[in-house]
Amino acid sequence: MHDSVTIMDITFRNTTQQAFVNDYVEPRLLAEQPYYIVTANPEIVMKTRSDSRYKQSVQQADVIVPDGAGILLAAKIMKQPLEERVAGFDVMLDLLAFADQHGLSCYFLGAEEAVNERAVAEVKRRFPNVAIAGRQHGFFQLDDPEVAENAAAAQADLIFVALGLPRQELWIAEHRDKFTKGVFMGVGGSFDVLAGTAKRAPDIWIKLNLEWLYRLLKQPLRFKRILKVFEFLLRVVFRKT
Template sequence: VPDAASAASDILGVRVDRLSRRDALARASAFLDDSRCRHVVTANALLLLDAERNPELKRACADADLVVADSVGLVWAARAHRQSAVVRYPGIDFARDLCSAAARAGKSVFLLGAREGVAAAAAEFLQRSVPGLKLAGKHDGFFDENEESVAREIAASGASVVLVALGMPKQELWIYRWKNRLPGGVAVGVGGSFDVWAGRVPRAPRWMQTSGLEWLFRAAWEPSRWGRIARLPGFVWKVLRAPR
């Protein structure tokens, strides 16, 4: 597995690992047997904009054990700076692939986040679609983020994979603050993946996924996303102005 420092791009001050999907999954899978919790960030353009103005979030990204490019915007940004190619690995695909790796290794998964009932429905989908997957537990996203009780519950479950669906950047900050209390393995923020797995929100057609337009499909289904999407031109401007 390649060393993070030798295979990474710097995009607006955030390290994004330059790995194929296969190598990114191999690195994350190797974390499953770790004695401490490893943080994987699935980054997009909006997260990088948030990190610019939130020092704690920037530290969380810098301290992460793996940062994969969730969006086509990061692929474009690396190209714009004539850096080696960054491979897009959507968080929803990465998380499901990680669950498959966990199932093969006999490890269990904990689902944290989303509205009441959504995590349970998402867990049912994963158990149907990933043969042999063990569910360590689930908890909705309605809890006091400053309380230790949820981290204790996850630690007691013995999960090797913790999928956190609290939305960006809340999920990255929660993992960063509590990872020392979580069980050994991997914790990763998965955004709206639970809603898709639970059947509450459809996934974009395959052609939109491969064209990097999945964000547009999600925005059409969830108009509340448009406020954040309106910030994307600012990302383009910052990338073009950044030193090369």
């Protein structure tokens, strides 16, 4: 079993979700060590091919885990199978549960103001012992120093960044050195799911690694994004990396 698998210059840690949370993230949280997580899917990998700045921001992560059926399939094609998908939303919930148990603090950066507010309210409801260090909507310039300074001043244990691809990884890579502690994680549209403005696929679709198909059926306009996944897989098959 390989400890890691590299696909198009992006190196994925080969682990299960439970082992990742328990063995990699929780010890850093308790030790108050800065730690930058990327949960990467084929879209992220393809974006790193066309954007060198973005590639740098992803490669700066302390750990990259596979969030997408396409990544698992690519690894299998390369005969270096990964153990399982490590879904960003599920990791976020696991970390919120851990924060709830240990009275840790969280900062919520991203999404529309109303979505951000509702997501934080849901976190308070489901995880009452989590300390809300602060929150900020996602409509700002990436180089806005005030946003980064406010987030750093909050001294949160967990910083969830829901700015989407590529903004969230760019923001974390640009500003993480301003923080003395904190586990950073880009979480895409997870605040929308917490707020109830978007729904995840039913569990059976997720277990079958068909969440992408469920999203496509619900949102046909995602077809262009799915094409990127097929391009990614074709490049793996023909090794055009």
